[in-house]
Amino acid sequence: MRAIDxxxxxxxxxxxxGRGGADQLxxxxxxxxxxxxxxxxDVLAYxxxxxxxxxxxxxxxxxxxxxxxxxxxxxxxxxxxxxGERAVRREIERCVARGFRGLKLExxxxxxxxxxxxxxxxxxxxxxxxxxxxxxxxxxxxRSFHTDPEDVATLANRFPNVRIIMAHLTGCGVRxxxxxxxxxxxxxxxxxAAPEAGLVEYAVAQLGSERVLYGSDAPIRDxxxxxxxxxxxxxxxxxxxxxxxxxxRALLRLP
Amino acid sequence: MNYFDANTWTGRWPFAFNEEHSPRSxxxxxxxxxxxxxxxxxxxxxxxxxxxxxxxxxxxxxxxFAGLVPVPVINPALAxxxxxxxxxxxxxxxRAVRILPRYHNYRLNLPAxxxxxxxxxxxxxxxxxxxxxxxxxxxxxxxxLKPVPPAELRTFLTFRPKLxxxxxxxxxxxxxxxxxxxxxxxxDLSFAEWHDTIPHLLAEVxxxxxxxxxxxxxxxxxxxxxxxSTAQVAAAKLRRIASGNLERWLH
Numbered sequence: 001m002r003a004i005d006x007x008x009x010x011x012x013x014x015x016x017x018g019r020g021g022a023d024q025l026x027x028x029x030x031x032x033x034x035x036x037x038x039x040x041x042d043v044l045a046y047x048x049x050x051x052x053x054x055x056x057x058x059x060x061x062x063x064x065x066x067x068x069x070x071x072x073x074x075x076x077x078x079x080x081x082x083x084g085e086r087a088v089r090r091e092i093e094r095c096v097a098r099g100f101r102g103l104k105l106e107x108x109x110x111x112x113x114x115x116x117x118x119x120x121x122x123x124x125x126x127x128x129x130x131x132x133x134x135x136x137x138x139x140x141x142x143r144s145f146h147t148d149p150e151d152v153a154t155l156a157n158r159f160p161n162v163r164i165i166m167a168h169l170t171g172c173g174v175r176x177x178x179x180x181x182x183x184x185x186x187x188x189x190x191x192x193a194a195p196e197a198g199l200v201e202y203a204v205a206q207l208g209s210e211r212v213l214y215g216s217d218a219p220i221r222d223x224x225x226x227x228x229x230x231x232x233x234x235x236x237x238x239x240x241x242x243x244x245x246x247x248x249r250a251l252l253r254l255p
Numbered sequence: 256m257n258y259f260d261a262n263t264w265t266g267r268w269p270f271a272f273n274e275e276h277s278p279r280s281x282x283x284x285x286x287x288x289x290x291x292x293x294x295x296x297x298x299x300x301x302x303x304x305x306x307x308x309x310x311x312x313x314x315x316x317x318x319x320f321a322g323l324v325p326v327p328v329i330n331p332a333l334a335x336x337x338x339x340x341x342x343x344x345x346x347x348x349x350r351a352v353r354i355l356p357r358y359h360n361y362r363l364n365l366p367a368x369x370x371x372x373x374x375x376x377x378x379x380x381x382x383x384x385x386x387x388x389x390x391x392x393x394x395x396x397x398x399x400l401k402p403v404p405p406a407e408l409r410t411f412l413t414f415r416p417k418l419x420x421x422x423x424x425x426x427x428x429x430x431x432x433x434x435x436x437x438x439x440x441x442x443d444l445s446f447a448e449w450h451d452t453i454p455h456l457l458a459e460v461x462x463x464x465x466x467x468x469x470x471x472x473x474x475x476x477x478x479x480x481x482x483x484s485t486a487q488v489a490a491a492k493l494r495r496i497a498s499g500n501l502e503r504w505l506h
Contacts, residue, residue, distance in 0.1 A: 135392070222451070222452045225481055232478055
C-alpha cells in the first residue's frame with residue numbers, strides 16, 4: 001500500500017516536540033507506507049487570526065520541512081485573509097517562490113467572506129490548491145469565522161477554476177458531502193474527529209472515487225487509525241488506492 | 256493477539272449510515288477483524304421509554320454466541336431499575352451493566368444512583384458509564400446532548416470507591432485527566448487518539464487501566480484494531496490492553 005497524506009501538521013506546538021518531533025512524525029508516516037505528506041503549518045499556534053509576522057514564522061517552519069525532506073513534503077502556505085490584499089499577496093508570492101503548492105485556511109474568517117477574493121485570484125493565477133478548514137456548524141455555532149460545508153460550496157461556485165480541498169469529511173458529514181456534490185472543483189479529505197463508520201463509503205457513492213482524498217490531521221490523529229478509515233471501508237482495492245494515493249498524486253502533480 | 260472488545264452494539268442507530276447488527280452479524284463482523292470476544296449492548300435501549308424489552312431481546316438473541324458477553328442497559332432514573340437489574344442479573348452471563356446518563360437525562364449525582372451503585376457492589380456486578388456515544392459536534396441537529404463531564408465522573412468515582420467502573424467513550428485528554436487520579440478506573444480506547452495513541456497514553460496512565468474498544472458499529476472497527484496492532488509498545492502491555500485487562504475486570 002502506498003499513500004499520500006493530504007492533511008498533516010508535522011510541527012505543532014500542542015505536540016511540544018518542535019522540529020525534532022516533525023522528523024519522528026515523518027518517519028512514522030513512512031513506516032505506515034505514506035510516501036508523501038502535505039504540511040499545512042502550525043495553524044493555531046498564534047490563535048485563530050495570526051499576524052503577518054506570525055504567518056511568516058509558521059510558513060518558514062513548513063519551508064524548513066520541505067528543504068529537510070525533499071520529495072517527501074509539499075508545503076501549503078498558511079494565510080489569514082483578514083489581513084488584507086497586500087499582506088496576503090506578499091505572503092503568497094514569498095511562498096510560491098519557495099515552491100509551496102497550495103494555500104491553507106483555518107478559522108480567521110468564513111470562506112464566503114469578501115476578503116477571500118484576493119487569495120482566490122492569486123490561487124488561480126499561480127495554479128495553487130486551496131485546503132479550506134470546514135466543519136458542520138450545526139452544533140458549533142461559530143459560523144462568523146468558522147466555515148461550514150455550505151460556505152465551501154459558495155466559495156467553489158464563485159471561483160470555479162480554483163481546486164479546493166474541503167477538510168474533515170467526518171466533521172462535514174453527510175450534509176457536507178451533499179453541499180459540495182455539485183461543485184466539481186471541490187474534493188474532500190477524510191480527516192476529522194473519530195473514524196465514524198460509513199462516511200467514506202457515502203462520500204464515494206455521492207462524489208465519485210476521484211473526489212475523496214486520504215488525510216490524517218496528524219499529529220492530532222493516529223496514522224494507523226486514519227489509514228484504516230479507508231482500508232477498513234467497504235470499498236474495492238482500486239477505489240481505496242485512488243483515495244489513499246492516486247487522487248492526491250494527480251491533484252498535486254507529483255511524480 | 257486475542258482481542259476482547261469493551262464496546263459494541265446491536266441494533267440500529269437512526270442518525271447515521273451505520274450497519275445494523277444482529278448478534279450473528281456482529282459476531283461475524285468482529286471475527287473478520289480478529290476480535291474473538293466483545294461486550295455488547297442494545298442500541299434499542301438508548302431511546303426507548305425503558306430499556307427492558309431491548310435487554311430481554313439482547314439476552315435472548317446472544318444465546319449461542321459464546322464470544323458475545325451481553326451487557327444490559329439500566330436506567331437508574333426509572334422507578335423500576337431494581338426490578339430490571341434483578342431480572343437481567345439472573346442471567347449468569349451478565350457480569351456488567353451499562354448506563355447512559357445523558358441519553359437518559361440524569362447526572363451522576365442522581366440520588367438513586369447511590370443505591371444503584373451499592374446494589375451493583377452487593378451483586379458483584381461491574382458498571383460501564385457511557386460518557387458519549389458519538390462526537391457531540393455531530394449529534395443529530397434536533398438533539399441537545401453533551402457528554403458526561405470528567406469532573407462529574409470524578410466526583411462519582413470518589414464517592415463510590417468499591418464499585419468497579421469502566422468509562423467508555425472518553426477522549427484522550429479526558430483519559431489523562433481521570434485515569435491518573437483514579438487508579439481503579441478502566442478507560443476504553445474507542446475515542447482516544449493522538450499520533451502515537453498508545454505510547455502517548457502509557458506515558459501517564461498504567462497499561463492496566465486501558466482496554467481495547469472498537470465502538471462498533473459507530474466507528475470503523477479496523478481503525479480500533481490498528482490503534483493497538485501498530486503501537487510500538489512491549490507485547491505484554493499490548494496483550495493486557497487488547498484483552499487481559501477486561502478479562503481481569505470482569506472476573
